[in-house]
Amino acid sequence: MSETNLNPEEPKKSLNFIEVAVENDLKEGKNDSRVQTRFPPEPNGYLHIGHAKAICIDFGIAQKYGGVCNLRFDDTNPVKEEVEYVDSIMEDIQWLGYDWANVYYASDYFPQLWDFAVQLIKEGKAYIDEQSAEEIAKQKGTPTEPGTNSPYRNRPIEESLDLFNKMNEGVFEEGSMVLRAKIDMAAANMHFRDPIIYRIIKRPHHRTGSTWQAYPMYDFAHGQCDYFEGVTHSLCTLEFVPHRPLYDWFIDQLATSDYRPHQYEFNKLQFTYTLLSKRNLRAMVEEGILDGWDDPRMPTISGFRRRGYTPESIHILMDKIGYTKYDGVNDIGLFEYSIREDLNKKATRVSAVLNPVKLVITNYPEGKTEIMPAQNNPEDENAGSHEILFSRELYIERDDFMEDAPKKYFRLTPGNEVRLKNAYIVKCTGCKKDEAGNVIEVYAEYDEMTKSGMPDSGRKVKGTIHWVSEEGCFDAEVRLYDRLFMVENPADDERDFRELLNPDSLKVLKGCKMESYLNDAKEGDKFQFQRTGYFCVDKDSTPENMVFNRTVSLKDSWAKAKDR
Ligand code: ATP
Ligand code: MG
Numbered sequence: 001m002s003e004t005n006l007n008p009e010e011p012k013k014s015l016n017f018i019e020v021a022v023e024n025d026l027k028e029g030k031n032d033s034r035v036q037t038r039f040p041p042e043p044n045g046y047l048h049i050g051h052a053k054a055i056c057i058d059f060g061i062a063q064k065y066g067g068v069c070n071l072r073f074d075d076t077n078p079v080k081e082e083v084e085y086v087d088s089i090m091e092d093i094q095w096l097g098y099d100w101a102n103v104y105y106a107s108d109y110f111p112q113l114w115d116f117a118v119q120l121i122k123e124g125k126a127y128i129d130e131q132s133a134e135e136i137a138k139q140k141g142t143p144t145e146p147g148t149n150s151p152y153r154n155r156p157i158e159e160s161l162d163l164f165n166k167m168n169e170g171v172f173e174e175g176s177m178v179l180r181a182k183i184d185m186a187a188a189n190m191h192f193r194d195p196i197i198y199r200i201i202k203r204p205h206h207r208t209g210s211t212w213q214a215y216p217m218y219d220f221a222h223g224q225c226d227y228f229e230g231v232t233h234s235l236c237t238l239e240f241v242p243h244r245p246l247y248d249w250f251i252d253q254l255a256t257s258d259y260r261p262h263q264y265e266f267n268k269l270q271f272t273y274t275l276l277s278k279r280n281l282r283a284m285v286e287e288g289i290l291d292g293w294d295d296p297r298m299p300t301i302s303g304f305r306r307r308g309y310t311p312e313s314i315h316i317l318m319d320k321i322g323y324t325k326y327d328g329v330n331d332i333g334l335f336e337y338s339i340r341e342d343l344n345k346k347a348t349r350v351s352a353v354l355n356p357v358k359l360v361i362t363n364y365p366e367g368k369t370e371i372m373p374a375q376n377n378p379e380d381e382n383a384g385s386h387e388i389l390f391s392r393e394l395y396i397e398r399d400d401f402m403e404d405a406p407k408k409y410f411r412l413t414p415g416n417e418v419r420l421k422n423a424y425i426v427k428c429t430g431c432k433k434d435e436a437g438n439v440i441e442v443y444a445e446y447d448e449m450t451k452s453g454m455p456d457s458g459r460k461v462k463g464t465i466h467w468v469s470e471e472g473c474f475d476a477e478v479r480l481y482d483r484l485f486m487v488e489n490p491a492d493d494e495r496d497f498r499e500l501l502n503p504d505s506l507k508v509l510k511g512c513k514m515e516s517y518l519n520d521a522k523e524g525d526k527f528q529f530q531r532t533g534y535f536c537v538d539k540d541s542t543p544e545n546m547v548f549n550r551t552v553s554l555k556d557s558w559a560k561a562k563d564r
Helices: 018-027 049-064 083-095 105-120 132-139 157-169 218-229 239-255 279-284 301-307 309-320 332-346 516-520 557-563
Strands: 034-041 068-073 103-105 124-129 178-181 196-200 213-218 233-237 262-266 348-350 356-361 369-375 386-389 395-398 417-420 425-433 438-449 461-465 474-481 506-514 528-529 533-537 547-553
Touching: 018 049, 018 105, 018 233, 018 262, 018 369, 034 049, 034 218, 034 233, 049 083, 049 233, 049 301, 049 309, 068 083, 068 105, 083 301, 105 124, 105 157, 105 178, 105 196, 105 213, 105 218, 105 239, 105 386, 124 157, 132 178, 157 178, 157 196, 157 213, 196 218, 196 557, 213 218, 218 233, 218 239, 218 279, 239 262, 309 332, 332 528, 332 533, 332 547, 348 369, 348 395, 356 506, 386 395, 386 516, 474 516, 528 547
Parallel strands: 034 068, 068 103, 233 262, 348 528, 356 438, 417 461, 474 547
Antiparallel strands: 124 178, 178 196, 196 213, 356 395, 369 386, 417 425, 425 438, 474 506, 528 533, 533 547
16 A cells, blocks of 8 residues: 555454453353344434444444344434434444344333333332432532432332322423432442433324333433343443443343343544534534535545445454554544555546646647547456547646746656656647736647557656546536544534634535546446545536545645655
């Protein structure tokens, strides 16, 4: 790989700590040697690249150890959830190459969760608290000071049962009471200080309608759903470490055999120059800052897909970054490296001139055209070739010509020779300018003997530039994307994220010149525009106006030389 200056270590082939745990459990014959995982998204937004990390380990572990992975929608909060999100989540998982054994919804378990809550009340392990959220929070204590018992903590069981039923019947207002587990207000782990397990929400649910008005909290639903389904390895991110004892506590109250799901926590994916939080991403969509959840600048899976990223590039990335127990920030450059690595092997090389100026080959016969073969991919000898047209009038990139060039400029400048990729060596003879001094045409003479197959075809010159023939080419729109955020760690920045946005994250170029081969390209098709970058056809394309997204640039040796 010569296209990148990043040089990440080779992916480690050793097992990650989750695989080690699974292999130990299998060795010990735990849970009848079953391996069952789940991916548990909350359907309150589109999946982002962080979720892809979770998907790859949840489905990957099941795949590797002959187990089962289910998709479970964590739809315990009716306020934020929508069917659109459910559909997009399914599409994204399948695009990553995975399939679930079953689709479940946490809401499917509302009856069992209700029964379990009733069981806890009857056992004296839960009570209805009529205090406000603020009062309850005030009594929580701090990590070093114990909390204070609620005045409702020892109310009669019958009273709690009656109120719990009424909570669900809609008798009471939202926020007027909650069901709390009665554990220990002095526990060192704050999550044990009588956690709230049910609250009132008077909003129809996308699946259960208005059947329920009392809804379980995440901590009361997640572990139990794992248990009801038979999950063995419940994988989540590190912020759930302090929740794990409570997860285990609820399951201990529920379990009737030795079977136990076990929670394991790994580090979240966080990228430089990127915000991964559905709340912020939703704001960007709703405020019209971006063009929907699949805007190619979005760090969503659908955004990266539209941008031209492949599922393979995501797997390459996940292999490189691995799964650990320590949070950290990954360089977004690593993802760019991964997509280059994949597309380098796959993408057909074509010519596209993004910022065109005309090049006239003055000694080439007027009206003559030639067909030249262009290799599709030098990295893949089976990729074949396609035909390109050569003619007297061509387009080249504006910055491939300079009238007064510095010494190390190996492109077109009067008196200098370059090779036109797949065609002849030409020598620059000058240019024509408009009244304002802008170059409007560049002139050169070609050397007939330097075409492939001709005697001087092997003659070396220092520069090779790309071009398209005026005849047969067509105009298209090209969208160049840059980082959405100007700061390296927007997640840690105290300013509002709107102040951190890069105003130049999208540049639209019109009138770019495309070789005719691209005429047949379809939405999602991926190409290497030679010397420029990897591009794909955007969904906004029409037959009259094709639109190409820049997935990622190639490293430009001239830009690097200039920087030195
Ligand atoms: P966000 O805070 O971005 O909205 P979330 O954690 O609330 O994300 P969920 O739908 O609840 O989103 O997450 C589904 C699964 O994806 C969980 O197991 C969660 O731990 C995991 N996950 C979420 N964000 C990341 C991330 N950045 N890296 C790895 N896994 C993640
Ligand atoms: Mg969440």
